Amino acid sequence: xxxxxxxxxxxxxxxxxxxxxxxxxxxxxxxxxxxxxxxxxxxxxxxxxxxxxxxxxxxxxxxxxxxxxxxxxxxxxxxxxxxxxxxxxxxxxxxxxxxxxxxxxxxxxxxxxxxxxxxxxxxxxxxxxxxxxxxxxxxxxxxxxxxxxxxxxxxxxxxxxxxxxxxxxxx
Numbered sequence: 732x733x734x735x736x737x738x739x740x741x742x743x744x745x746x747x748x749x750x751x752x753x754x755x756x757x758x759x760x761x762x763x764x765x766x767x768x769x770x771x772x773x774x775x776x777x778x779x780x781x782x783x784x785x786x787x788x789x790x791x792x793x794x795x796x797x798x799x800x801x802x803x804x805x806x807x808x809x810x811x812x813x814x815x816x817x818x819x820x821x822x823x824x825x826x827x828x829x830x831x832x833x834x835x836x837x838x839x840x841x842x843x844x845x846x847x848x849x850x851x852x853x854x855x856x857x858x859x860x861x862x863x864x865x866x867x868x869x870x871x872x873x874x875x876x877x878x879x880x881x882x883x884x885x886x887x888x889x890x891x892x893x894x895x896x897x898x899x900x901x902x
Contacts, residue, residue, distance in 0.1 A: 736802055736843060737836040739864060742900070744795040744831050747876050750897025751791065752824045754880060754890050759817040761888045769817060775882050784882045786812070788820045791875035792827040798868040799831045801847045802860055803838040 762769040774783045782790070789812045800807040808830065814820045842860040849856060858867060880895050 735836060735840045736860065736864065737834070737839040739869075740799055740802060740839060741831050741834055743869075744799065744872070745828055746897055746899070747872070748792070748795060748824050748828050750895060751788065751876055751879060752821050753897060754883060754888070754894050755788075755817050755821055755824075757890055757894065758883045758888045762817075765887075770815060772883070772886055772888075773815060773817065773820070775886050777878065777882055777885060781878065784879055785814055785820065787875045787879040787882065789814065789823065791872060791879060792823050794868060794872040794875065795827050796830050797849075798864060798872065799834050799839065801849070802842040802845065802864065803834050804842070804845065805838075 758772060759769060761767070762772055773785050776783050793810075796810075797807045810823070810826070814823050845860040847858045847860055847863040877895075880890065884890055
């Protein structure tokens with residue numbers, strides 16, 4: 732059995748981003764219930780040298796839209812990183828989901844050998860499509876979604892593994 736590049740991207744991003752949005756709902760409700768300043772939580776970090784929750788969510792969204800666009804051979808849209816509240820972060824996630832869901836399988840499938848060029852830490856790098864997805868794109872997407880989840884969990888939001896994954900197709 733084979734898996735297509737589309738199947739490995741768009742449905743995965745949609746599932747995980749919907750789960751991340753639901754986790755943010757729980758975080759917002761947690762802040763309300765505990766009379767906790769939500770901006771303190773959106774600015775929270777796991778440790779001082781890691782990025783705060785807002786940046787983790789923004790970067791997860793950036794990886795989802797960037798991977799899908801690059802594999803489809805279209806320009807990656809640039810979005811301002813101005814979100815500070817849970818509703819603003821959820822709006823960014825919704826915008827990202829809408830963007831990636833607009834891609835059709837024919838746009839992404841067959842991109843395994845496509846040259847993907849981007850800058851990493853200011854340095855130009857070129858990957859082939861499959862290694863870009865498997866060894867750079869997906870690991871970074873999962874890193875930032877996991878960091879966002881971990882920040883919330885470490886700050887007392889009652890979430891678990893099922894919340895992280897959300898609705899898993901076929902379960």
